Structure formats: structure tokens, C-alpha cells
Amino acid sequence: MPPACRMPPGPYHRGVAIDQATSPAAGTPVAAERSAAKRVLLARPRGYCAGVDRAVQAVESALDLYGAPVYVRKQIVHNLHVVRALEAKGAIFVDETDEVPEQATVVFSAHGVAPSVYAEAEQRGLRTIDATCPLVTKVHQEVRRFAAADYDILLIGHEGHEEVIGTSGEAPANVHLVDGPEGVASVDVRDADKVVWLSQTTLSVDETLQTVDALRERFPLLESPPSDDICYATQNRQAAVKLIAPQVDLFLVVGSANSSNSVRMVEVARAAGAPAAYLVENSDAIDDAWLMDVSTVGLSSGASVPEILVTGAMEHLAARGFADVDEVSHVEERLSFALPQEIRRSLRERRASAE
Numbered sequence: 122m123p124p125a126c127r128m129p130p131g132p133y134h135r136g137v138a139i140d141q142a143t144s145p146a147a148g149t150p151v152a153a154e155r156s157a158a159k160r161v162l163l164a165r166p167r168g169y170c171a172g173v174d175r176a177v178q179a180v181e182s183a184l185d186l187y188g189a190p191v192y193v194r195k196q197i198v199h200n201l202h203v204v205r206a207l208e209a210k211g212a213i214f215v216d217e218t219d220e221v222p223e224q225a226t227v228v229f230s231a232h233g234v235a236p237s238v239y240a241e242a243e244q245r246g247l248r249t250i251d252a253t254c255p256l257v258t259k260v261h262q263e264v265r266r267f268a269a270a271d272y273d274i275l276l277i278g279h280e281g282h283e284e285v286i287g288t289s290g291e292a293p294a295n296v297h298l299v300d301g302p303e304g305v306a307s308v309d310v311r312d313a314d315k316v317v318w319l320s321q322t323t324l325s326v327d328e329t330l331q332t333v334d335a336l337r338e339r340f341p342l343l344e345s346p347p348s349d350d351i352c353y354a355t356q357n358r359q360a361a362v363k364l365i366a367p368q369v370d371l372f373l374v375v376g377s378a379n380s381s382n383s384v385r386m387v388e389v390a391r392a393a394g395a396p397a398a399y400l401v402e403n404s405d406a407i408d409d410a411w412l413m414d415v416s417t418v419g420l421s422s423g424a425s426v427p428e429i430l431v432t433g434a435m436e437h438l439a440a441r442g443f444a445d446v447d448e449v450s451h452v453e454e455r456l457s458f459a460l461p462q463e464i465r466r467s468l469r470e471r472r473a474s475a476e
């Protein structure tokens with residue numbers, strides 16, 4: 122394990138990245154020596170995923186192109202800090218499309234919406250910008266395809282989550298929500314020989330597999346989606362948490378309580394061996410009592426969390442003696458998505474008129 126790289130500026134000393142695939146941190150003499158000192162193991166990847174980055178940029182670009190106010194249906198991403206920052210720039214968040222004045226601009230959030238929401242926006246003459254994450258759109262397309270072939274679709278997800286509401290809205294008569302393994306017994310399908318499972322993108326990988334096993338026991342001919350619905354960002358953040366959790370006394374995940382992927386990371390940390398794990402909105406939510414008798418803190422953040430909140434948590438921990446930070450890397454993420462087509466079109470038009 123490489124030694125921590127001491128960096129003079131800042132209240133904490135940021136260590137070099139440790140590639141756990143090739144350099145196991147636990148069990149080495151250096152790790153044993155350092156385990157007595159207070160330190161932070163910082164997960165990578167963490168924070169913003171490609172879908173969140175695109176959605177936030179979509180609102181910022183809309184404000185720049187069309188001017189304030191720009192309306193946003195629901196929280197653009199599930200993070201209070203992001204929502205407040207966009208409000209300060211002129212975004213107005215609403216719950217439903219009928220709260221948006223006619224002819225105004227509305228952005229649909231990264232979690233996706235049902236077709237009825239597009240129809241209502243069109244009826245009201247709204248300019249719509251669809252910031253649905255392309256990986257959520259992929260699940261919508263799967264629902265449409267299997268519904269057209271008259272399958273019963275068993276959608277594994279959390280009741281009431283915006284993504285699930287939007288996805289189910291593609292084919293309400295065909296979709297049955299399965300909220301974890303305990304929901305399997307009550308599923309009622311028309312033809313047990315023609316069923317397929319799909320899932321919300323931000324679930325726990327392990328719990329979803331348990332649900333699929335339980336479904337397969339009940340429906341032996343259950344078909345699987347052509348590819349994983351749980352997105353790369355959710356899987357990578359959970360995998361990084363799993364690497365670190367067995368080595369820490371406490372795991373902190375920065376994220377909002379309504380962020381599904383952030384909440385799942387806390388569950389994954391506990392299941393992977395962290396004696397205690399908490400979700401914190403920001404550094405103010407870190408309870409000093411949690412740090413009593415703790416030498417190693419694991420730290421990560423959900424896919425909708427800006428890095429500034431993680432930096433705040435590191436500064437908070439450094440002020441309490443946890444100044445050594447080693448970054449533990451599961452994988453490098455390089456994915457990015459193009460901005461929504463409505464924004465790209467407007468940017469092209471602006472460029473053309475400036476020429």
C-alpha cells in the first residue's frame with residue numbers, strides 16, 4: 122500500500138489512490154501499523170454520475186439560453202444542495218406540470234416521467250426539456266417493448282419513487298411493482314409463463330438478485346432483461362463501499378434521505394461489515410458521538426452529491442483528528458452523456474445566429 126502523500130495546504134492530508142484490485146490495503150504490515158492512527162478511507166468512484174451531471178447542466182444551460190425562470194418538475198436530482206443552488210440561479214421547482222405557466226420552459230428530472238406528463242405539457246404549450254437519464258430511458262424502452270409483446274412485467278423497485286412511477290406509467294396495465302423479496306408472494310399475473318423482470322436503476326445489487334431468485338422460484342419461466350437495469354454508477358459506488366466497509370469502524374455516506382442510491386450505499390456498507398454506517402446530508406449532520414473510539418472512517422457519496430459536500434465532510438473529520446485520507450479506488454469512470462436534444466438544438470441555433 123503506498124504511503125499517504127502529505128499535502129501542506131488544507132486541513133486534511135490527501136493520500137494517493139489505492140487500486141484495491143492490485144494492492145489489497147487490509148492485512149499488509151503498513152495497513153496494520155496505520156490502523157491505530159485516525160484516518161479516512163475515501164471511496165472512488167463517488168458522487169456525481171453521468172446522468173446527474175447531464176441533468177444539472179441541462180437546467181443551467183436552459184437558464185443561460187432562455188433566461189429565468191426555468192421551471193423544473195420535481196427535484197432535478199435528489200440532492201437538496203443542488204436544488205438550492207439552481208434555485209439561486211433562477212430555477213423554480215414544482216411538483217406537477219399544471220403549476221407551470223403556459224408557454225413557459227419546463228425541465229423533466231433525471232428520474233424520468235410517464236407519457237401522460239409529456240402529453241399534459243404539450244397540451245399546455247410548454248417548452249419541454251427532457252433531462253431523463255438515458256439509462257432510465259432504456260428501462261422505459263424495455264417496458265414498452267415487453268408490453269407490446271403482452272408480457273406481465275415485474276418491476277423490482279421502491280413504491281412511490283419517482284423513477285418507478287415514470288417507468289410504470291409506460292404500460293400501467295402490464296407492470297406489477299415488486300418491492301423486495303417480501304413482495305413476491307403477492308404478485309398477481311395473467312399468465313405465469315409469460316413474465317419478465319425489470320428493475321429500478323438505483324437498487325442494491327445483492328437485494329435485487331435475491332428478489333429475482335424469489336421471483337424465479339414462483340415463476341420458473343421468468344425472463345430476464347437483455348442487460349442489467351441497475352446502472353453502472355449505482356453498481357460502481359456499491360462495489361467501492363464493499364471494498365472499504367470491512368476495514369472501517371464507521372462508514373459515512375453523504376447524500377439526501379430521498380436519494381435511493383445513497384440510502385442503498387449505507388445498507389451495503391452495513392451488510393459488508395461496517396460496524397456502523399450513516400447517511401448524512403452534509404458535514405453538519407455528522408454526530409461527534411459517532412467518532413468516539415473510532416480509528417478508521419469510510420467515506421463516500423451518492424450519485425447526486427456534488428464533491429463540495431464530501432470536501433466539507435473531510436474538513437469536518439480533519440478538525441477532529443482524521444486528517445489522513447487515503448482514496449480507495451474500485452474503478453475509473455469515464456462515461457458522459459450528451460445534453461438533451463432540445464438544449465443541443467438551441468445551442469446550435471445560437472451559434473448559427475452569431476455567425
Ligand code: SF4
Binds near residue numbers: 173231254255355
Ligand atoms: S444514478 Fe444511474 S440511472 Fe440515475 S442518473 Fe445516475 S447514471 Fe442515471
